[in-house]
Amino acid sequence: MSAVEARGVGKVFSSRSGDVVALEGIDLTVAAGEFVALIGPSGCGKSTLLRLIADLDAPTTGELTVFGKTPQQAREAQDYGIAFQQAGLLPWRTVTANVELPLELHGVGKAERAGRARELLSLVGLDDFAGHFPHQLSGGMQQRVAIARSLAERPSLLLMDEPFGALDEMTRERMQTELVRICAESGAAVVFVTHSIPEAVFLSQRVVVMSPRPGRISAVVPVNLGDVRGEGLREDASFFAAVTAVREALHGTPVTARGVDLR
Amino acid sequence: MSAVEARGVGKVFSSRSGDVVALEGIDLTVAAGEFVALIGPSGCGKSTLLRLIADLDAPTTGELTVFGKTPQQAREAQDYGIAFQQAGLLPWRTVTANVELPLELHGVGKAERAGRARELLSLVGLDDFAGHFPHQLSGGMQQRVAIARSLAERPSLLLMDEPFGALDEMTRERMQTELVRICAESGAAVVFVTHSIPEAVFLSQRVVVMSPRPGRISAVVPVNLGDVRGEGLREDASFFAAVTAVREALHGTPVTARGVDLR
Amino acid sequence: MTASAVRRWVAPVVLGVLALLLWQAFVVGAGIKPYLLPSPTAIVEQLVLVLPLVWSAALATGMNVLVGLVVGSVVAVGAAVVAARSRMADTLLSPTAAALSVMPIVALAPALNTMFGTTSTTPRRLVVSVVVFAPVFVNMLRGLRQVQPVHRDLLKAYAATPRQITRTVTIPGALPYLFTGLRIASSTAVIAAIVAEYFGGLQNGLGSRITSAASNSAYARAWAFVLGAILLGLVFYLATLALERTVARRQGG
């Protein structure tokens, strides 16, 4: 069963100043365990699509299923974990308490919560900051806490909206490597929104390129860089080739490639 | 005469929890008309260095001159224009009035101000938004207004602190191309802080790589991609080679390059 | 102590001492008669004399402030919670709060005395509650409305119940705003309690002592009680500040 299945999904926002067609005719299937990146210019509806999958908004047209259920059923069954562009931590809770939040809301016992939080914090390299409050952390560290929180319930689908937007290049690259590892280990499907072409290419098995007004899928670029993605990959010619392919899909016009080839 | 000349510049911040050495022994010369990018991990002192040059802070040690004067003299003589990471527009002023602000502060006449503002807004592609207020613009558009403002007085030195941070990839690339053109035309020297390696490489003649705690210059990577930088350059092998070189300088350890060569 | 802490405490004290010295010098130097302006030393002299009275009067007034502050705040917080939930309640309560905030309490006090009895402390406490209501209500409501969209989305994504949302997000997020309101309320509450004594009622508080001393031309004694009033204001102010710090510390502020 596929993780996400969208058929002709559209979304119109009605506002005082008129209707905005945020999405139109979106057909997309994300297989279980697959990593899909969404890329496209600002305002093309990436976040909107993610919010529809998460049942934070309802589509105006079309059909959307998550693991064969309606998005609402999937949300209530806690089938997915989510991380937003802003970390969205609760400032009055410690790092641990923030990570524990979803577990607490769903009645997981104290001891189990604590154990899971410890595990997750060491996964994102924040063991030493368990008792800190969010404002004592840098933006990147906060984002890592949010990622740990999204993983707390071992979801089989991860929805991530530009989670690395606030990080500096180096941390960002480190987190990307980590994320690839975590997903490989947990076998979770991921829908990952980003503005960065190299990031999309590095992380995903397919890059879904969107165009704005109305938001449509303009291209899907498959990336086959193999399962083991190390740092070296970023300097590999095949990587640059994929980056070029996505850029061209994004700009709409093919640019003559000089010196590199798609492998 | 060089635009910026730093000799053994250091900066220590004293705070309640102890001293922070933000910069140490910085030696840097920026020639007139030269485009220099500063790159380095978060907290390595890039912004601090820029602020010292702009006389928004004073160095603790060392000597710093701007066009042969002290930074204070240079500030008072309005030798530089500056753009911050946040746009920092005045919300109660229209786009035009925001661009006109530096001219107004220095007593430039009304007609001349209006003419210059029109010129600058068309440069950054915002002709249609002259009468709008900042909150009616997207983050990227606001940033472009700030850039227009920094150019208002045709400064011979431009200081820019991650001005494109808020932009999406496509707009960002467009703005980069524009900036290269503007600088080439005006002959201004630029000190440009960024987190993005491709951006640094695309824009500058030299990339200054910094390392943190204490902030030092760890490497200077010369980039020779020629004077005419078009969109095609981004998919050129020489571009990727320079990107790789900067990445290696940044990570400190050379990574075996596969399939590409530095030209 | 850091330089800024030194400045924060020393500068006002130095200024205060300087002002007192000037005052003293002026009164003594220009030979100002006590009925026109008593000297600081005369005030302190009187303060020592009537200290037990100042203490008991401050206690009586302080009790009025405390009860009024608590009642007014509790009602205001309750009203804010209701207003945050229902638009209808908001359209009625918000203008009410605006009207209460500009209500001249001097006019209200005598009427309340008649309604609740001059010998009762209720009218005074009610006046304090009225004064306290607006700032607490307005700030609390703002705090409750301050829930960030990202937090709302997050809790929805976790399929949290409304009660869970209130407990984990809304209330903790509104606390800092509540304290802002309380800080404004605490210092105005003291003035209100004193002004409420102006027109009558039990003669056990600072307000009636001040008027009675002043009308006997015992200005130094009057100012000794005024000093008591200032200290009472300070106590309430610092108490709310301390409460806020404690809560903030527990929340990692």
Add this chain to the structure above:
Amino acid sequence: SSDSGGEAEEEPSMSSEVLIPVKLQLQWFTQAQFAGYYAAIDQGYYVDEGLDVQIVEGGTDIVPQSVLADGSVDYAIAWVPKALASREQGAGITDVAQIFQRSGTLQVSFADKGISTAADLEGKTVGNWGYGNEFELFAGMTKAGLDPATDVTLVQQQFDMNAFLAGDIDAAQAMTYNEYAQLLEAENPETGELYTADDFTAIDWNDEGTAMLQDAIWANSEKLASDEEYQETTVKFIKASLKGWIYARDNPEEARDIVVAQGSQLGNSHQLWQTNEINKLIWPSPDGIGMIDEDAWAQTVDVALTTKNDQGATVITTEPDAEAYTNEYVEQALAELRDEGVDVSGEDFEPIEVTLEAGGN
């Protein structure tokens, strides 16, 4: 103000036309309590003496004797004990005419409470206004062996008698000419009619022997001592004022109309009642209106020295000096008035009958 007096002297040619400006500070708002001064203005008595008198109303926190000592006004009306307290605080003022010969303060109770002497106040809720108006009450209680601080519950009254009518206060302070009238203007909910004097009992401090002297004309001591012009003005001012009071005695209704025309908020019947009651406090004045009676003065000083209020303070701590009062000016004024054939003692003064209307209207 005294300077302007000097000016008038410098230009004698104008003196027949130029009036000496004089300011009089009252201790409360316009009402019949001050009918004599308003009558003197209305009847032109001050102008006859060459004075241009301007009356300044009081307020709750205005201390007339301070305003006088400041030099902001030329004369002030004040109760003797309060003025003595200000003298101790350095206010240089002198009582130059004691208008009210008796105290008008009562302590009123409902008849069924059975309070008719100070001793009956024990354990009761006792009202007073504060503002220094409470010493007769305290002296009365002390004399009856009660400690005002512990043996009664003290309550400050408002400007109305609601607390008393509602039963919050057992014994309320009332001036014969004001608050007592307010009681008689209120509706008795049991009968639907106005209350009558039979519904109440009153303790009169004149009877209890703790009465203190009330409204007197005070002058600036310093100027009295050094400024001859001011001395003359003082005599003129007293003389015209006394004439005003004599007018109010002989024409209470006209006096009432004069006060009402000045914009008092109290109604017609109330003001007439007040005029009449004030007359009772002044007349008869066997030695002549305004004369300071040694015995009454001594009693006032004695109470002021010995009675402690609930704060443990007495009104004054030392015997006032000789400058505190003088009959010198009032005697001159009386002599001139007697020469004019005016009855200054009102030996056969008879109060009129006043019927109060609801709300004093």
Add this chain to the structure above:
Amino acid sequence: MTDLATTLAPERTAPVPVRPRERSTVGRRILVGVLAVLLLAALWELVKVVVPDGGGHLGEASVLPRTDDLAMPHVWDIVDRVLQPETSATGSPTVLSAMLSACWFTLRVALAGWLVGSIGGLLLAALMQRWQLAESALVPWVVLSQTVPLIALAPLVVGWGGRIHVGTFEWQRWMSVALIASYLAFFPVTIGALRGFQSPPAAQVELFRAQAASWNRTMLSLRLPASVPYLLPALRLGAATAVVGAIVAEVSTGTKGGIGRLIISYAQSASGDPAKPWAAIAAAALLGLVAAGLVSLLGLGLGRYRYAEVR
């Protein structure tokens, strides 16, 4: 900013554009206001029906008001009283016209006080913005100044004001009242203005520094406009407190002509004419609203500066 200053000032909120007020919302506000008054009147009568005449007591404390006609006259009696003459004297104006002219007097005095207090507050805030030391030294005293009861100050102001004679200028009683009103009004304005002057983010402040703009210029072009969202509510509150101050001061100093004096005068007949003082109380409350409303008009022309109004 020191702790004390953070205090009384409202939290900063994210810049949210304030939509220009549409006519319909103004109409709605008036409607809601009328509705609220009617509701209050209904509540008043309901209490009179439900609560026993003697009120309600909880142990020693009285918790419910007395509801007899002396304590709580009927609404219609109050309205009727307003339309009757003040006193039985011939030519006595109606209570309504007396109150209107009294309110007009007090409003003018209060606005004079508000003006003085606001200007003083702005200058003080500018001083504190200019020198941090001044801020540290003054803010605690500014806060404490408000705990000094007006009743202690009134005689001083009147006493010292009475000594001022400069040429033909002579200190008037109403000036004392205005001065006392300004003493209350200056406080919210000072705190609000200080908060507003300090509100521009570092990026904007440094922009001006980078342009080598002088302090005056920065104040004029940056801090003053930026402070508008803080200043407007503060000025509004200042107007309301100025009214309160003017009323207290009128009572205290016995100044004739204003609503404060009427409150006392009417209170003297509260026992025999209970509806009369309630009329004055209602007038005083309305006056506070009117003053605050008048000052709100200031905001009409400043729409563009109110991008982040702090209510």
